[in-house]
Amino acid sequence: MATAPDGLAVEQVHVWRGDRHVLQGVSIDVHPRELVHISGPNGSGKTTLLRVISGLLRPEQGSVRWQGQSIVRSRTQYQAALAYAAHEPALKGDLTALENMRFAVGLKRRTSASELQAALDRTGAGGCADLPARVLSAGQRRRVSLARVLAMRASVWLLDEPYANLDAAGSAVVSQMLQDHVRDGGLALVVAHRDLSLDCAVRRLELKP
Amino acid sequence: MATAPDGLAVEQVHVWRGDRHVLQGVSIDVHPRELVHISGPNGSGKTTLLRVISGLLRPEQGSVRWQGQSIVRSRTQYQAALAYAAHEPALKGDLTALENMRFAVGLKRRTSASELQAALDRTGAGGCADLPARVLSAGQRRRVSLARVLAMRASVWLLDEPYANLDAAGSAVVSQMLQDHVRDGGLALVVAHRDLSLDCAVRRLELKP
Amino acid sequence: MWTWFYKLASPPYVYGVAAALMPWFLGFAAIAIGYGLIGGLVFAPPDYQQGDAFRIIYVHVPSAWMSEFVYTTMAVAGAIALIWRIKVGFAVAGASAPIGASFTLLALVTGSMWGKPMWGTYWAWDPRLTSELILLFLYVGVMSLRSAFEDPARGDRAAALLAIVGAVNIPIIHYSVVWWNSLHQAATVAKLGKPSIEGSMLWPLLSMFVGFMLFHGAVLCLRLQGEVLNRERQSAWVREAINS
């Protein structure tokens, strides 16, 4: 059994939800500088898989390993190297976009306001930095959550439909982000319903319904 | 001033949010058998416009008329003829998909379980009918909310990013729904970031940031 | 027919009127309160039972009355604003709440200062006292509801609605002494027919009351100006008023 001591290894993961056998033995190895595009029809278990890989959900069978170690064992180190953007942008409505970034990123690494602002500018949400998240539009929220991923400087990215709610300019930014991340040695698992046309190698993992 | 006695007339609508002048005098007439595609960058006020048209939000200036009457006056008749699908699918997590449909649609018109089930089948969410909405995937929820629009048999459709979270099959269903609705004499305003390639006339309303 | 009404209620007009009236209110308030204080503290004879302690009546009773009066103003202004969509009504209601809360607090504080010599305790759970405390809660509720909204327009409307609903309690506070037997003084002054209080005590008291009313008028004008300016800060006439 060849583990991937420098990457992420998902091994025979099984998950049942209610009566449904949602993940039926999913396996995949992902190395640094690799990007995996997870696709599949609605309800096929893409979000469930990402939650398993992030460690939020324990699979009934199978395991996830990071640098050769089970993520249950090395949870804190693994999660410190991880950035997860879920369906919902996970922003506190009463805090401004910048404050939201500060408290979420600040738990992973020391940052400065200017660095956070730069990340917001990069995703095109710079103008919203001082607005409470509650008043932002759907696309602006998505941009803030992507800026958070950027600012975390994590090596593992798990992105659940990062293109949702974004306009054309926003989509281009996401594609650029992904390319840069992979080029800089990161690895990413991205759920998307559309084709990713990126300038880097993209592996595809298709989940069956 | 030519009002549209058989359709929807948006006249010089202005909305301020905080210090931002979000809608700066938007006007559009929509007649039955017409479909308007509202587009524009993130944060340009598309959702705000739909909320104004639905009557949820009162514009600071300007008015919306339905069949020649201000929707403030004829609110209940107008809203009885309206179906609005917001960014969020608006489902009660503790109720099943079918129950959700039943209570939302039941306030507009008398329906039967089989009719609701047929609508769910049409959007491809038939299999989820008896699952509590809480456990549905993002795309399945979107499908249920679209089935609700279908089952309401409303003549005015306001859809906010109906394609979000849907897989290819789901997107095709939405396009088909829109075409049929327009062909049957309905009118629709649809917010979408991608091009709508429909088999019917599509007018475009582009909001500036 | 209503146009004159709306014109009267237009913000620039109200702003001007408030600015013009303020000094007059203030001046007459000073006179009335001056007479009341001198009459009450110097010329009125000490009470045969309470000695000089009773003199706190000259602050206590007018402020207690004002606490109810201001609440009523606030509710009425809120109702006008909600029903006829007259924005100045919200400004009046918004300006009134803190004033009324202050009068209520003053009545509570002076009352309990008076209570110590009279009843031997600062506070007793008597209906009148409790209902005055509840009035304070009502004011606090209205004020915190207003500020709980991000959007000031919504806060205004929500607070106005609450003020109207809460107005039901005003008669309850007023008649609490009648309905429950209580420690507190029953109506002595505000009784129909002959008041059961001596003239040399009564006149300064009434004068104090008038003075408090006028003073309230002055503060209301002042706060109203601020509220109107703040609400209309986008409009042309405010810019002019500030620049000139």
Next chain:
Amino acid sequence: MSVGAWEAFFLVILREMRLSFRRPEQLLQPLVFFLIVTTLFPLGLNLQLSLLRDMAPGVLWVAALLSSLLSLDSLFKGDADDGTLEQLTLSGQSLTVIVAAKTVAHWLVTGIALVVVSPVVGTALGIPTSAFATMMLSLALGTLTLSWLGAIGAGLTIGVRRGNVLLSLIVLPLAMPLLIFGAGATDRAMSGTSVAGALYFLAALCVFTCTLAPFAATAALRITVE
């Protein structure tokens, strides 16, 4: 095929009931809260039984107010959070009908249950059986009135963070007369004096609120929802 107001009313009541019964353990919660607050009291006081009997009506009523209030906080909040309140607003039915249905359903689920268990609590606190009828009737009137007041408060505090605290700040002062007359009636029934006055007052208050509160609550919702 359009839907009449009564039909809509019953449909919304059905919806609320369905939601409540979906988690049956939660139906019990206001009740258990009621039981716990009434037992907390004697515990905190460690005093003689005679004293306890004197304060029984007060404790009973305060517990009923608080437990009913705590569950009121979620009257519109859940619907506002998940977007279903918007759908209800846009249903083409009068919002007043919907608000009325939700409030009545709330009372059916919490108020009536309180009334039903009150004899148990009353016995524990030493209230004599002869006073039960008055106690239950006054509680029924009181909780219904409170549900209406709470609907206004809940409508006003949607979307406000920590709305539950603001809600109690708004509603409890309005509910004070209820408490005074409700506890008063039980007290009088215990001492055998006439209770008619207090009960009439409660009934009048209840009718008054039931007529006006639906409109106030609707207005409140309209203000906060948009």
Next chain:
Amino acid sequence: MSVGAWEAFFLVILREMRLSFRRPEQLLQPLVFFLIVTTLFPLGLNLQLSLLRDMAPGVLWVAALLSSLLSLDSLFKGDADDGTLEQLTLSGQSLTVIVAAKTVAHWLVTGIALVVVSPVVGTALGIPTSAFATMMLSLALGTLTLSWLGAIGAGLTIGVRRGNVLLSLIVLPLAMPLLIFGAGATDRAMSGTSVAGALYFLAALCVFTCTLAPFAATAALRITVE
């Protein structure tokens, strides 16, 4: 550049404070609730003053428990609803540190405020000045313990509708000993007997909860977050 546990602890405290102070008037609300609940009792009791003094410690403690409880309900709920709890869980920091920070912040915002206003309420209820020191000390210990107990309860009830009622079911029984000894201490201080025993017990309870509750609360959260 990785972030230490203490740093994370203070960052989370800062976050919670920022959230509380964003709406400063809301900080006052648990206080006002405390005041209102203490007002309710005398009203419900038909105002026999002698009675009131006897039950003052009980009323004070019940009000403190309830008001602290009411605000505990939102300890994790808000974060769970908007998805930020997931982000906190995935932050790479020990969840125990985060839970501890949130709980301490809760106590700093509500508990301390209650302790500070308790003399006002105490005076109104007729507690003599000589008993204030005991009252305040016991309240401080009690509210801190309660915040911890509440954190366990709040962790268990995330994701459950009408969480606040369930929360009180879980927490109130745990809080019984607090109430008995807390009100007992104040009672004894009022009658001039020795309070040391009750205070020691409270302090012991507080230390005990502060050591174990963080782990229990973390475990509770983990169970419900999955």
